[in-house]
Amino acid sequence: MQTQEQTIFQLILHGGNGRSYAMEAIAAAKQGEFAEAHRLLERAGAELQAAHELQTSLLQQEAGGQSTVVTLLMVHAQDHLMTAMAVKELAAEFIELYERMAP
Numbered sequence: 001m002q003t004q005e006q007t008i009f010q011l012i013l014h015g016g017n018g019r020s021y022a023m024e025a026i027a028a029a030k031q032g033e034f035a036e037a038h039r040l041l042e043r044a045g046a047e048l049q050a051a052h053e054l055q056t057s058l059l060q061q062e063a064g065g066q067s068t069v070v071t072l073l074m075v076h077a078q079d080h081l082m083t084a085m086a087v088k089e090l091a092a093e094f095i096e097l098y099e100r101m102a103p
Helices: 004-030 034-063 072-101
Strands: none
Touching: 004 034, 004 072, 034 072
16 A cells, blocks of 8 residues: 555656646647647546546545645645646647647
8 A cells, every 4th residue: 555655746746747748749739740649638638547546545545534644745746736637628729729720
């Protein structure tokens, strides 16, 4: 079983990976590489899904009576994840716009 700190670091890792893939997807779409952009967006989604599963496990533990200590690291991980999720959503919009503008 993972410690809470390990889970938090995994949240940061998967959130950061998801954000990076989403940004790479925007860059690919900007270059007209739409298949690559969609592939990268899928990878971003997979990373964020992994992070969401970790987040859910923390929530389930707390709901089950195991109290969670809220540290600055935990706040950072949650912020990192929510920002990454927003970037992914915006990346999907950018890709769609670039596809519409393509000749």
